[in-house]
Structure formats: structure tokens, C-alpha cells
Amino acid sequence: MMTCAIPTGRLGKQTLDLLFDQRVTTTLIEPGRQLQIEDEASNLTFLFVKPSDVITYVTSGLADIGIVGSDLIEETKADIYELLDLNIGKCRMIVAGLNENAYVENDHIVVSTKFINTAKSFFKTRNQTVEIKPLNGSVELAPMILLSDVIVDITETGTTLKENGLKILDTISDVSARLICNQASFYLNRKEMDTLKERLSL
Amino acid sequence: MFNEKIKQLQVKNQTIEALNSFFKDNGFTPVEPELITRTTSFITSNPSVSEDKLIQLQLRDGFSYVLRPDITTSILETYLPLMNDKDQLQVCYQASSYRQLETGLKTFPQYGYEVVGQVNIKDQLKMLLSISEKLKKEVIFVVSYPSFMTSRIPSMNTKIKEALSLQSTTSLKTLLDNKTYEGILPYLNQKGTYEELQDCLDLSVLKPYQTELNQLSAIIDLSVIPPYDYYSGLYIQGYMKGYHRPVLFGGSYDGRTGQYQKQAFGVSISLEMLLKEFNI
Numbered sequence: 001m002m003t004c005a006i007p008t009g010r011l012g013k014q015t016l017d018l019l020f021d022q023r024v025t026t027t028l029i030e031p032g033r034q035l036q037i038e039d040e041a042s043n044l045t046f047l048f049v050k051p052s053d054v055i056t057y058v059t060s061g062l063a064d065i066g067i068v069g070s071d072l073i074e075e076t077k078a079d080i081y082e083l084l085d086l087n088i089g090k091c092r093m094i095v096a097g098l099n100e101n102a103y104v105e106n107d108h109i110v111v112s113t114k115f116i117n118t119a120k121s122f123f124k125t126r127n128q129t130v131e132i133k134p135l136n137g138s139v140e141l142a143p144m145i146l147l148s149d150v151i152v153d154i155t156e157t158g159t160t161l162k163e164n165g166l167k168i169l170d171t172i173s174d175v176s177a178r179l180i181c182n183q184a185s186f187y188l189n190r191k192e193m194d195t196l197k198e199r200l201s202l
Numbered sequence: 203m204f205n206e207k208i209k210q211l212q213v214k215n216q217t218i219e220a221l222n223s224f225f226k227d228n229g230f231t232p233v234e235p236e237l238i239t240r241t242t243s244f245i246t247s248n249p250s251v252s253e254d255k256l257i258q259l260q261l262r263d264g265f266s267y268v269l270r271p272d273i274t275t276s277i278l279e280t281y282l283p284l285m286n287d288k289d290q291l292q293v294c295y296q297a298s299s300y301r302q303l304e305t306g307l308k309t310f311p312q313y314g315y316e317v318v319g320q321v322n323i324k325d326q327l328k329m330l331l332s333i334s335e336k337l338k339k340e341v342i343f344v345v346s347y348p349s350f351m352t353s354r355i356p357s358m359n360t361k362i363k364e365a366l367s368l369q370s371t372t373s374l375k376t377l378l379d380n381k382t383y384e385g386i387l388p389y390l391n392q393k394g395t396y397e398e399l400q401d402c403l404d405l406s407v408l409k410p411y412q413t414e415l416n417q418l419s420a421i422i423d424l425s426v427i428p429p430y431d432y433y434s435g436l437y438i439q440g441y442m443k444g445y446h447r448p449v450l451f452g453g454s455y456d457g458r459t460g461q462y463q464k465q466a467f468g469v470s471i472s473l474e475m476l477l478k479e480f481n482i
Contacts, residue, residue: 061446073368079447082370178372184441184448187342190393202473 001043001191005058005066006031007051011089011177015067018088021200043071043192055080055180064185071154071175075115080180083197088109089177091156093118096140096166102149103169112142113152122152122172140164213477218296221313221482224336225294228329230315233293235276242265244275247432247458250363255301269300272430274455274468277316282462288318296473313476314452316468318459323436326467327414330438333450333471334418338479341440341449343418344393346426347407349434354386367427389424396422411436432458442475449475 006012012031019042020028026041037046049057055078057063065083071093073082093115097103102110112133113119123130133148140160142148154175156160158168179200186193222232241258245251250272257269270276273295281291294315301308317326334341351366352358355378365373369390375383388403396415399405399422408415408422415422420438428437428451435454442449452469459466 070372073370076388077364080368082368082372085372178370182446182448187344187423187441188443190421 001038001045002064002189002196003045003047003062005047005049005054007054007067007110008048008181009051011049011051011067011069013115014088015086015177018086018200024196024199039079055090058180061182061184062190063182064189065179065181065193067177069154069175070173070178070179071115071118073178073180075118075171077117079183080185081186082178083186083193084179085198086177086179086200089175091154091175093152093154093175094161094168095122095150095152095154095172096143096161097150097172098165099167100169109113109150110148111150111152112139112148114139115152118172119152129166140166214473215480217477217480218313220480221476222294222415225315227316228332230292230294233277233295235270235273235295235297236280237269237270237276239270239276239279241268243279244268244271247275248272248430250360250431251429255303257300257302257307270297271301272296272299272313273314273470274316274430274432274458277468278318278458278466282318282459282464285318285462285464287463288319288477292317311473312470313473314468314470316466318464318466319457321454321465321467323411323454323467324414324470327411327418330440330450330469331414331418334440336481338481339442339444341442343420344423344426344439344441345408345415345418345420346422346424346428346437347435348426348428348437350407350424351386351389351427354389355382357382363427366425369425386425393421393423395419408436428453430455438469440471442479445472445475447472 006015016029019025024042025039029037029039029046031037035048039046043126047057047063049168052072054066054068055072055076058066058080059078069089096105108129109123110131110133111119112134112135114134116132119132120130133142135142136176139151139153142151143166144164150169181193238259246372251271259267261267277293285291285440296313298309298311321357355362362377365377371390392399393405396408396412397406405422426437432452432455437453438451439448440450450469450471453467455466
């Protein structure tokens, strides 16, 4: 039996719907307050974890597979394999600010974000040095209170950005949910991995 | 607690003695690799290893050093410049390598061996078979050939290498031109034994070792990219049930020793696994 780390929240719900639609599970799994559900029919044990913890569960081998946004794969550069783009949880990694002045003109830029590595590597490609102000939430506030020139964050519709007076200045990457696996599990459970990949590819 | 610690130490010593004895019987000499290595030397042979992960030391001789991030570089620096044309180096070691992670210092205790001079790959594969026979559990060997994949991607850069390490077809599709992407796709999608793949993939680089690879029941996965840049020829990883990382990895690194007209092959094995699974 393989173990699958499912992110809690909206992406988790979309994932469970997809697993049911693609007949990976025979019933629609509804976690409620349970954090671990064994589904004998699909031969999978589901662990419901914080989205940012999915990669930790997979790299440490506590889960064989997991569902996670490509933003977190890019940020952590973890030793995992990405099996499939699930085409759900779509959004964009963007740079936003009150205006484009600092973004366009400055050689040195102050950035608020929780995606520290992604921001560093993006501004490196623009030959801009960067000072990161790490924030875990309400990132949109940072330019308004002059904590930073811009923010790097994910957005689906851009509504929250607009409501806080921010403009999208650039798109770093398109983001979507990916099926990932532990590298050792990939070779140790090759047939199960192939079957799962095949079902979800449809 | 104390007695448990002493017991662990005794098991470790016994296992290392047994390993040294096994390798001595196969013509290897146990060595103690240097703890520090020149930063420039390591970075030159491993350009894609992030400097953030190295533990750097600035010494009074004016040079910058790193606490050995891998053992091979350390051994080569010591012995390679001393070797004459026909000299053959066959050494084994028990040592740790060191990396800086976000959580702090990470040590990787390992047992390994290196062969520098004339290398017969078939013999090296037989050696791996002998090692696996000394273990209590089955090892699943995964075999690749990094230079085969890199030769198919003329525009190779860090981004592409990262996408390849993830085996991410989604990212590779956006990073590569259509012809290159279509050319490597079968190698990403198909993994199996030599016999399973020989009719659908070009396995010419592995053909000379077909018999030995079959004896190892090796899974061929030509898309695997090694953690160190100097591995260019045959590259092997070993996996075992109950372990979430490779329990061994290694292979040919002739490119690293080519300036001395030497061939080279080395393997690093997880000491944690050996302490549990090696039949003393």
C-alpha cells in the first residue's frame, strides 16, 4: 500500500475529486477531521497535511507520493520526481507593486515574499541585487507600508492585489498542482506508480 | 543510554572491520580522506553544486577551503598528482561528507571505494553484485549514462538540469525546442530492464555491459542526473526497501581524471544502511 500526502484546503478537495473522477478511488474520500484515511480499494493511505509540508513528507519517505503546487517545487528544489501536471490549482507566480518605478529602474530592489529562493533567482536573471523581507502572510501589505518595493507571490485572479492597490509588474511562472513522488519509492513501487500516472493522465 | 551508545560503537567498529576485510580481499587499501579540500578545486569539478550548501573555511594561508562536500574530490586531490603512468589506485574508506542545509550542518556518513588507473566497468559491476550479495535485503540498481542524455540536449543549462533532475516533462517541454524535447521524451517515460527496453530505446552505450546489468537485474533509467557533475559515464544508484534515499551511488568519472590519462570509478554506500544490513 502506498501513502499519499494530500494538501488540506481547496487544492486537497480538487485532488480528491480528481482521484474519484479518474477512478483511482472508488468512493469520494471526504477527510472531515481525520488526518489519515486508509482506502483499501485503491490501495492508498491518505495523509492530510499542510500544503507547505507535502514536500517534507515525500522527501522523508513518510509519503510515497504527494500533490503539491509547482511554486513549492521550484522554491524548495527538493530531491523528488515530478510525475504529472494535474492541471488543477492553476495560478501565477508574479511580481507586484504600487508602481513599476523601482522594478524597472533600480539595480537594488527590496522584495517581500515567502518564496525567498524563487525571488532571489528571478531577480538574479534581471541583474538586480535583492534584499528579501520574509513574510508568511498578508504580503500585499508590504509595499503600502513601505516595507518593500515589490512583492513576489502567487495569484489566481489578481483581485486581492487590486483591492490593495497593487499592479502586476511581471509573471515569473505559471503554477499548477503536480503529482510528485519520493525517488526511492518511484523505483521500489514502479508498477503502482505507472498505473497511477496512467489513470491520472487521462 | 551509555551502554547503548557503547554497543552502537562496537557494532560500527565490527561492521567497518568486516567491510575493510571484504575490500582488502578484493585488492583495496583502506585510506583516511583529507577533511578539507580547496574550494576552487571542488567548484571547478562541480559547477552545478550550490555554493550556499558548502561549509567554507578561510585559512591563514590565504586560500579558501571547504569541509569535504564529497569524498572523491578529496581522495583525488591527495593521490592523483602522485600517480605515474601505470600506477593503479584502489582504495576504500569510511568517512563523512558535510553540507550546509537550512536546518544546519548535515553529515553523510558513508563507506566507499575508488578505482583510478585502468578501469574495467564489467569488473566494477561484478563488484556491486558481490556487495549486494553481502546484504540482508535486495538492492534495486538503477543505471544511467549522464553523457548520453547531455549529448542529446545541446542547450543544457542549470534550469534544464533542474527540470531533468525532477524528471519534469512539463518544465522540459517549455525549456527545450520541440525536436530536442521529442528526442529525450522516450528516455523520460520508459524505464525497465535492458531486455525490456532494448527494442524501444537506443541502449548502445550500455550494450557492452548487458550481461552484467542483467545479473544485477538493473533498471535502466537514462534520464537520471547525478548529484555531482564529474560523473559522465555509467552511473548507478541503489535503492532498498525501508530507505527513502539511495543507499548507494557512484560510477565512472573519467572526465575528472582525464588530464592524467586515467580512468576512474567510485561508489559511495550509506553507512547507516550498512550498519543494519551488512552480513558481518
